Amino acid sequence: MVEARWFKSRHSATHSDGVEVAFLVRRRIGLRDSTNPSGPALVFATNEWDAFTAAARSGEFAS
Template sequence: MSKNLPEASWFKSSYSGGNNDCVEVAYLGDGAVGVRDSKNPSGPALVFAPSAWDAFITDARAGEFDPK
């Protein structure tokens, strides 16, 4: 999937604490979601289909990725 990521508006969570050890997210025009490392903004980014991103967010909110 090819996206024009330099045109994306990237943001961090308000819970990030303002440091650079975060991920940044961008909502792309077709509903896809980009994710990148805030320490390397010109580096690679992952692009998720809307359904994959929704599933991730649902599972994260449900605690599926919390340490056991």
């Protein structure tokens, strides 16, 4: 993960907090807290990422 190129969504790029995403080797996607870049990161397989982002878009994680 040291060589990963992390980026923020254009929707949150102007905010100091949020999440960052990186495209990793073997078609994996990393997700981390932008305020704690040396902290833990989640790693998703492509199909898991698709399910996660679909659920987020549908409001499944809204409280």
